[in-house]
Amino acid sequence: MPFKRPLRSYTCDDGSLSPSDRPSSSRRIRSSSPRNIEEEKPLLIYILPAKIRPEAMSELVMLVEDYKIERVTMGHQGRGVISELNLQLTGDAEKANIVVTAIHMRQRLERHIDSRIAKTKAIVTPSWLRDSLTSGQPLPYWNYAAVHDLEDETLRHCPDAGQDTSSSSSLRSHSQEKENSWRTEPDExxxxxxxxxxxxxxRYSCLRPSPLVCPNQSLVEEINIIRRSRHLEGEERSMLSYSRAISVIKAYPRIITQRDLHDLHELPFLGEKLYSMIQEFVKTGRIAEAQTILADSRFQSLSAFDTIYGIGPHTARRLYDLGLRTLEELEQYYEVIPGASNEETISLLEESTNTEAAVEKTIKIGLALRHDLSHTIPRPEVEEINRTVMQELSHIQKGCKSVIAGGYRRGKPQSNDVDIVITHADWELGSQKVKGLCKKLVQRLHEQGLVTHVMHISGFHEHNALRTHHWDSLEKALTVFAWPHNSSWPRVYRRVDLIFAAPEVFWTAVVGWTGSTMFERDLRLWAKQQKGMKFDSSGISRRHDSKxxxxxxxxxxxxVLGLVHVHPTMRNADA
Incomplete structure (x- = not known):
């Protein structure tokens, strides 16, 4: 059906452009030699309503129609100044040159448009339409291809600025394509x-949907007590077995009842012992072994020690063997005053070492600031910390982009720390522009009173194709962030991790730092076992030739890994 012009009084509630704040016609009109507007052949635009909110749909239609009116008006004023962009809306996808859609899956697109038609069109996002109208010319598709499976078709049919839509000369070189195609995607x-x-x-958790809170969350938490006990006692193989069982249960789509028990035999990693525990939970709502562990004083002490930044299971057991039982006793042992840390760690800017002295210094900081560092961070505060970090970074290097990873990106309402993955928007030169930037940023944040301690800092290394060490090869700093930077409010301390990646490995870094732990473990296993590849946060390579x-x-x-895209909020494969 034909589009209807919406009322001009419409105002978007999602931050998109309204008539009052759209670019003025002077920004959208470009100089050109005088031409007869009526003789120009328009680009026909079909806007697919699916997944576009009604108010956003109205905005897009109004943008095009208002633009057309202004364009004709300018041309008829005899100034010889008209827009290079001549668009016309159509309600028929088959007649359109360009299809604007918010759909990203080819299968879903083909529910609305015949596959034969889709292959003959440029399939772009709504941002292409908005940005083209702003610039006054049809922009290249590079940043705007909506459906990845149809990128080649879009490349052939979407015009470069000022070029004929059917011209094959609009194809750019491979290096130019890479330079212009990178962007930080919004949350979808x-x-x-x-x-x-x-x-x-x-079998792999990267092939399963794992929500943040699953139908069997109480069962997961009960099994997780046993998993934590095995971890604290250094029983890594047993711990991994329970972790895998948890990841399977997290993806189970309904509450497990008595009649579901038989179906559990079809699931991976649920041996007889786990099966009997699930049976027990279904009958009683508890697992006896988990309750026994919770009441155990050793488990309580080790769990408390393990919450301190810098103390892992091995150190926790060593401290327990020394006769320490509480955090207060730990404070006396390390001669720490709660809330006050005078340990100097900015010297670590010369790159961290895991010496015994450095580890002890980290433990003292974590212990002194434990009351703040143990508090979770609400989402608005996470976002404000990211905004502050990027604002400070802009004083050092323009053009950087960031994505907040970790539990925040997986949908957690409260985060234990803040993981910020940073890169530069310039695909060709970005790797040089971010090199050494981590240290410069930490120094500036320290000078501004925002970073008080540096727990770890490392520079870029070559991608480790043989995986001979645990850490990825990205430049990173694990810091203690003093927040807020305002004398009228009491300061609290937050853990903030800053990760820098070159543009070409930025998205592997985002995936690698988003988690969860079991999801990442299985992603690496899948890459190795099924694809003959190596994956970590710093890149993807082929094992036999290191491509x-x-x-x-x-x-x-x-x-690249041959996987269906798993939404970040469906990667919660841990308890």
């Missing part, structure tokens, strides 16, 4: 079709 809604392609029976892959989007990371 969950694609139902993608979730349907995942299976809770899959490197450079995904341009997060979806491309999964595509």
């Amino acid at each position: 809604p969950i694609e139902v079709t993608e979730v349907e392609l995942l299976s809770h029976k899959a 490197l892959y450079y995904p341009r989007t997060e979806r491309d990371v999964f595509k």
Whole structure:
């Protein structure tokens, strides 16, 4: 059906442009030699309503129609100044040159547009339409291809600025394509079709949908007590078995009842012992072994020690063997005053070492600031910390972009720390522009009174194709952030991790630092066992010849690995 012009009084509530704040016609009109506007052949635009909110749909239609009116008005004023962009809306996808859509899955697109038609069109996001109208010319598709599976078709049919839409000369060189195709994607809604392609029976958690809170969350938390006990006691193989069982249960789509018990035999990693524990939980709502562990004084002490930044299971057991039982006794042992840390760690800016003295210094800081560091961080505060960090970074290097990773990105309402992955928007030169930037940023944050301690800092290393060490090869700093930087409010301390990645490995870094732990473990296993590849936060490589892959989007990371894209909020494969 034909589009209807919306009322001019419309105002967007999502921050998109309204008539009052859209670019003025002077910004959208470009100088050109005088031409007859009526003789120009318009680009026909079909806007697919699916997944576009009604108010956003109205905005897009109004932008095009208002632009057309201004364009004709300017041309008829005889100034010889008209827009290079001549758009016309159509309600028929088959007649359109360009399809504007918020859909990213080819299968879903083909529910609305015949596949034969889709292959003959440029399929772009709504941002292409807005940005083209702002610039006054049809922009290249590079940053705007909506459906990755149809990128080649879009490349052939979407015009470069000022060029004929059917001209093959609009194709750019491969290096130019890479330079212009990188962007930081906004958070996308969950694609139902993608979730349907995942299976809770899959062996790898990167093939299963794992929500933050699952239907069997109480069972997961009970099993997690046993997992934590095995971890604290150094029983890593047993701990991994329970971790895998938890990841399977997290993906189970409904509450496990007596009649579901038989179906559990079809699921991976649920041996007889785990099966009997689940049976016990279904009958009683508890697992006896878990309750016994909770009441154990050794478990209580080790758990308390393990909450201190810098203390792992091995150190916790060593401290317990020394006769220490409480955090207060730990403070006396390390001669720490709660809330006050005078340990100097900015010297670590010369790159961290894991010497015994450095480790002890980290423990003292974590112990002194434990009351603040143990508090979770609400999402608005996480976002404000990221905004502050990027504002300070802009004083050092313009053009940097960031994504908040970790539990925040997986949808947690409260985060234990803040993980910020940073890169530069320049694909070709970005790797040089971010090199050494981590240290410069930490120094500035320290000078501004925002970073008080540096727990670890490291520079870039070559991608470790043989995986001979645990850490990735990215430049990173694990810091203590003093927040807020305002004398009228009491300061609190937060853990903030700053991770720098070159543009070509930015999305592997985002995926690697988003988690969860079991999801990342299985992602590496899948890459190794099923694809003959190596994946970590610093890149994807082929094992037999060390060929490197450079995904341009997060979806491309999964595509390279031969996986269905798993939405970040569906990667919660841990308890």
